[in-house]
Amino acid sequence: MATHGTRGRSGGRPTLEEVAARAGVGRGTVSRVINGSPRVSDATRAAVEAAVAELGYVPNTAARALAANRTDAIALVVPEPETRFFAEPYFSDMLKGVGAELSDTEMQLLLIFAGSDRERQRLAQYLAAHRVDGVLLVSVHADDPLPDLLAQLEIPAVISGPRSAAETLTSVDSDNYGGARQAVEHMLSGGRTRIAHITGRLDVYGAQRRVDGYRDALRDAGHAADERLIEPGDFTEDGGCRAMTNLLARCPDLDAVFAGSDVMAAGARQALREAGRSIPGDVALVGYDDSAIARHMDPPLTSVRQPIEEMGRRMIDLLLAEIADRRPPASRGLERRQVVLATELVARASS
Amino acid sequence: MATHGTRGRSGGRPTLEEVAARAGVGRGTVSRVINGSPRVSDATRAAVEAAVAELGYVPNTAARALAANRTDAIALVVPEPETRFFAEPYFSDMLKGVGAELSDTEMQLLLIFAGSDRERQRLAQYLAAHRVDGVLLVSVHADDPLPDLLAQLEIPAVISGPRSAAETLTSVDSDNYGGARQAVEHMLSGGRTRIAHITGRLDVYGAQRRVDGYRDALRDAGHAADERLIEPGDFTEDGGCRAMTNLLARCPDLDAVFAGSDVMAAGARQALREAGRSIPGDVALVGYDDSAIARHMDPPLTSVRQPIEEMGRRMIDLLLAEIADRRPPASRGLERRQVVLATELVARASS
DNA sequence: AGGTACTGTGGGAGCGCTCCCACAGGTGAT
DNA sequence: ATCACCTGTGGGAGCGCTCCCACAGTACCT
Numbered sequence: 001m002a003t004h005g006t007r008g009r010s011g012g013r014p015t016l017e018e019v020a021a022r023a024g025v026g027r028g029t030v031s032r033v034i035n036g037s038p039r040v041s042d043a044t045r046a047a048v049e050a051a052v053a054e055l056g057y058v059p060n061t062a063a064r065a066l067a068a069n070r071t072d073a074i075a076l077v078v079p080e081p082e083t084r085f086f087a088e089p090y091f092s093d094m095l096k097g098v099g100a101e102l103s104d105t106e107m108q109l110l111l112i113f114a115g116s117d118r119e120r121q122r123l124a125q126y127l128a129a130h131r132v133d134g135v136l137l138v139s140v141h142a143d144d145p146l147p148d149l150l151a152q153l154e155i156p157a158v159i160s161g162p163r164s165a166a167e168t169l170t171s172v173d174s175d176n177y178g179g180a181r182q183a184v185e186h187m188l189s190g191g192r193t194r195i196a197h198i199t200g201r202l203d204v205y206g207a208q209r210r211v212d213g214y215r216d217a218l219r220d221a222g223h224a225a226d227e228r229l230i231e232p233g234d235f236t237e238d239g240g241c242r243a244m245t246n247l248l249a250r251c252p253d254l255d256a257v258f259a260g261s262d263v264m265a266a267g268a269r270q271a272l273r274e275a276g277r278s279i280p281g282d283v284a285l286v287g288y289d290d291s292a293i294a295r296h297m298d299p300p301l302t303s304v305r306q307p308i309e310e311m312g313r314r315m316i317d318l319l320l321a322e323i324a325d326r327r328p329p330a331s332r333g334l335e336r337r338q339v340v341l342a343t344e345l346v347a348r349a350s351s
Numbered sequence: 352m353a354t355h356g357t358r359g360r361s362g363g364r365p366t367l368e369e370v371a372a373r374a375g376v377g378r379g380t381v382s383r384v385i386n387g388s389p390r391v392s393d394a395t396r397a398a399v400e401a402a403v404a405e406l407g408y409v410p411n412t413a414a415r416a417l418a419a420n421r422t423d424a425i426a427l428v429v430p431e432p433e434t435r436f437f438a439e440p441y442f443s444d445m446l447k448g449v450g451a452e453l454s455d456t457e458m459q460l461l462l463i464f465a466g467s468d469r470e471r472q473r474l475a476q477y478l479a480a481h482r483v484d485g486v487l488l489v490s491v492h493a494d495d496p497l498p499d500l501l502a503q504l505e506i507p508a509v510i511s512g513p514r515s516a517a518e519t520l521t522s523v524d525s526d527n528y529g530g531a532r533q534a535v536e537h538m539l540s541g542g543r544t545r546i547a548h549i550t551g552r553l554d555v556y557g558a559q560r561r562v563d564g565y566r567d568a569l570r571d572a573g574h575a576a577d578e579r580l581i582e583p584g585d586f587t588e589d590g591g592c593r594a595m596t597n598l599l600a601r602c603p604d605l606d607a608v609f610a611g612s613d614v615m616a617a618g619a620r621q622a623l624r625e626a627g628r629s630i631p632g633d634v635a636l637v638g639y640d641d642s643a644i645a646r647h648m649d650p651p652l653t654s655v656r657q658p659i660e661e662m663g664r665r666m667i668d669l670l671l672a673e674i675a676d677r678r679p680p681a682s683r684g685l686e687r688r689q690v691v692l693a694t695e696l697v698a699r700a701s702s
Numbered sequence: 703a704g705g706t707a708c709t710g711t712g713g714g715a716g717c718g719c720t721c722c723c724a725c726a727g728g729t730g731a732t
Numbered sequence: 733a734t735c736a737c738c739t740g741t742g743g744g745a746g747c748g749c750t751c752c753c754a755c756a757g758t759a760c761c762t
Contacts, residue, residue: 013481015718026742031720039740058480062416063718066747071413082450086443096433103469108477111462118454126459129409130364366748377712382750390710414748417717 014055023051034059073108074134074319077123079144081115089291090308094138094160097312105320107133114146127153134319136160137169142203156322158315161206162338170322170337172314174306176206179343180213183258183286183304186345188221192256192284196229198243198268200260207235210260210288229254233264240267248275255283256351262287262294265301269350284351300348307341314339365406374402385410424459425485425670428474430495432466440642441659445489445511448663456671458484465497478504485670487511488520493554507673509666512557513689521673521688523665525657527557530694531564534609534637534655537696539572543607543635547580549594549619551611558586561611561639580605584615591618599626606634607702613638613645616652616701635702651699658692665690 020030025044032040033048040048051057065071076098078085085091095111102109110132114123127135127149134156137146142163150157151168162171187195197214200207211230219225228250231243240259244267247254257272259265265287269279277283279299287294290305318337371381376395383391384399391399402408416422427449429436436442446462453460461483465474478486478500485507488497493514501508502519513522538546548565551558562581570576579601582594591610595618598605608623610616616638620630628634630650638645641656669688 016720017718020742027719028721028742029740032741035720041740044740056479058476060417060718061480061482062413062422063747064720065413066411066417066749067718067720069720069747082443082447086437086440089437092433092437099433099464103473108461108482110459113450122454125409128407129412131412131459367750368748371712378749379712379751380710383711386750392710395710411748414717415750417719418748418750420717420750 013060014057015060016057019048019051019055019057022055023048071131071133072106073110073132074102074136074316074323075110075112075126075132076136076138077112077114077146078138079114079120079140079146082113084115085113090289091138093308094312097309098136098316100309101313101316107320120146124149127155130155134158134323136315136319142205156319156326158319158322160311160315161204164205167205167338170318172311172318172339172341173206174308174311174343175340176209176343177213177216179288179304179306179345180210180258181217182343182345183288183302184214184217185221186302186347187256187258187284187286187351188217190256190284190351193223194229194251194254195256195258196231196247196251196254198231198233198240198247198257198259198264200233200235200264202232204235207260214258226251233260233267235261235263237263237267237270240264241271242267244268244271245275248272248277257283257285259285259287262289262291262297262301262303265303266293266297269297269301280349280351286345286351290346294346294348297350299350302348302351303346305344305346307343310341314341364411365408366411367408370399370402370406370408373406374399422482422484423457424461424483425453425487425667425674426461426463426477426483427487427489428463428465428497429489430465430471430491430497433464435466436464441640442489444659445663448660449487449667450663451660452664452667458671471497475500478506481506485509485674487666487670493556507670507677509670509673511662511666512555515556518556518689521669523662523669523690523692524557525659525662525694526691527560527694528564528567530639530655530657530696531561531609532568533694533696534639534653535565535568536572537653537698538607538609538635538637538702539568541607541635541702544574545580545602545605546607546609547582547598547602547605549582549584549591549598549608549610549615551584551586551615553583555586558611565609577602584611584618586612586615588614588618588621591615592622593618595619595622596626599623599628608634608636610636610638613640613642613648613652613654616654617644617648620648620652620701631700631702637702641697645697645699648701650701653699653702654697656695656697658694661692665692 016027016030020027023030025048029040029044030048033045076095078091098109112123114120135150136158138160140146140159140161140163147157147159147163147169157169159167159169159171161173184195195218197211199211202208215225231247233239233243240263244257248271257268259268265285269285272279272283279285285301287301287303290303294301294303318339367378367381371378374381376399380391380395381399384396429442449460463474465471486501487509489511491497491510491512491514498508498510498514498520508520510518510520510522512524535546546569548562550562553559566576582598584590584594591614595608599622608619610619616636620636623630623634630636636652638652638654641654645652645654669690
């Protein structure tokens with residue numbers, strides 16, 4: 001009789017109803033106070049808050065999620081094996097920005113790795129179950145099916161580097177085009193005229209944009225286009241070394257190199273050294289990313305810094321806005337949002 | 352009339368009830384199939400599974416959590432700022448083991464940092480709301496209040512290094528005592544007799560156990576105890592350097608040093624070098640952790656390896672068992688579980 | 703024949719919340 | 733005085749599941 005209908009509750013955390021009884025109000029009113037609705041009188045609000053404090057009431061997330069059809073959680077999906085995640089400062093910076101922006105929110109951040117097929121399978125299940133209100137996607141390759149899955153499931157998502165100029169998802173990116181221009185203009189102003197470029201993998205949109213920036217900066221400075229100064233790389237150190245070797249063979253008169261990443265710049269440095277070219281005496285060298293490698297290279301590498309932490313913050317802003325917009329399913333879609341953040345050239349001894 | 356009572360469901364994921372209708376069975380039966388109950392006939396199970404596949408049914412986690420009073424999630428709590436998490440390979444190894452062991456489970460892993468006061472506050476709320484079924488605690492200091500909070504909230508938890516010999520939480524640890532013995536015995540067998548020890552912070556239980564192992568190994572080999580050979584360190588490189596300097600001043604005749612961590616060994620190496628002692632010629636040096644530092648030191652450092660990944664796996668095993676045990680709240684408590692895993696000496700040039 | 707025991711199944715009740723309708727009481731225009 | 737329209741409030745219905753009781757059917761004992 002006493003325990004009628006009281007199934008699993010051993011210790012028994014207080015419920016909304018109990019708080020309501022204690023405060024002498026109705027359930028709806030307590031709910032309104034908890035959720036910060038303005039339509040509550042000051043006196044009532046105070047009474048409810050007192051009851052909440054006395055009882056140590058904490059809302060039941062599952063009940064709320066079920067009733068309101070939301071989870072108050074978002075996922076940061078990293079389509080890489082965990083190893084890379086820990087190896088690259090990119091992710092830790094991103095996480096810092098995301099965490100900071102989220103810290104005055106009720107939202108909970110989930111970190112999900114989707115490196116292996118198996119993990120991707122799990123993630124698909126996870127998303128199908130709508131266990132998060134939104135998704136942050138970082139470091140996505142051009143042919144990744146994940147963005148489309150997200151679109152199909154109608155889950156709000158923000159991507160950290162658009163897959164192409166026609167990206168349909170809301171995206172945040174650094175100004176790859178402008179960053180490349182900065183690098184090239186920096187070398188031009190240093191008196192260099194034969195500036196080569198080692199590109200990143202061209203199926204990565206950002207790498208393409210860097211090539212565009214490189215080309216336009218040279219053209220605007222009145223230099224004739226010379227496609228022989230452009231050599232494709234693949235973001236690896238070996239690739240950078242090979243590319244540099246090819247460039248030296250083809251254009252022995254080059255006096256500067258803009259590498260599409262610091263790692264490739266490290267490879268290029270090795271090739272230059274083996275060819276007996278001094279840095280920056282014979283050849284100026286500029287990288288991209290301003291990673292730890294840049295600071296520790298010999299000589300220290302001039303590099304283009306991306307505001308990764310801020311990118312993380314902006315991604316959260318946009319995602320939260322999109323989640324909020326979702327509720328009234330009225331006027332959606334029309335304006336794609338693409339935020340582009342400025343880069344900064346960090347000049348060091350290599351140029 | 353058509354949309355009577357159908358509130359938020361726009362697209363409308365299928366529910367248990369719909370699957371039941373499709374399969375021509377009752378709701379309870381579908382639930383039994385989904386949860387792998389054996390009390391279902393093969394024919395019925397097949398019919399239900401077909402309906403699930405056709406409808407693309409995915410259980411609603413929130414509803415399940417509410418009804419069953421569990422979350423199917425566990426938290427890995429890191430009481431450190433994120434920076435340290437990324438800096439130390441300890442965490443990434445741990446995460447790998449944990450992830451592996453969890454991958455054939457329905458359990459979801461949450462990574463929670465509790466470095467700042469603010470984050471700890473949040474965590475307390477989080478735990479009070481019982482948003483996870485269990486907690487994995489790594490790298491906890493002796494005076495941390497977190498374990499007690501967990502106990503008070505009756506949340507199953509496993510800790511990765513007991514706070515003391517009287518640890519009440521289930522714990523997994525590497526054999527600090529045995530590891531220290533291995534290190535000392537290795538140096539003894541190399542003909543060293545005056546072996547010093549730079550300890551870790553002694554408020555860390557594991558560091559104490561290493562001192563115990565060091566003492567006992569020497570005693571068992573018939574060496575008279577000499578407390579002057581023991582110098583306290585604090586796990587930092589500077590501390591290791593200072594400790595080494597003190598040791599050299601006090602016992603110039605020492606011919607070997609067992610440092611309580613690789614980082615301190617690096618500090619000790621510097622002090623030895625400055626004092627003109629060669630490694631391993633004049634003094635043998637052995638560290639603890641077998642971290643990247645050990646491999647890259649000059650000369651490469653002999654060190655004691657802890658099976659961190661396996662520790663992660665075992666922690667999950669124990670935690671899942673504890674969560675399962677929880678359901679029938681019958682015979683609990685009596686046996687504290689403390690798992691200790693063997694260490695391995697990795698011999699390199701420094702000894 | 704009657705009993706006991708098990709297997710497989712259906713469906714009611716309830717988990718703790720949010721949403722929303724209903725309604726009381728106040729205010730100001732007509 | 734009448735009506736319209738606010739603000740603040742109570743509480744019913746329902747979210748999609750799990751748990752468990754009830755019961756039909758079959759099998760095996762007395």
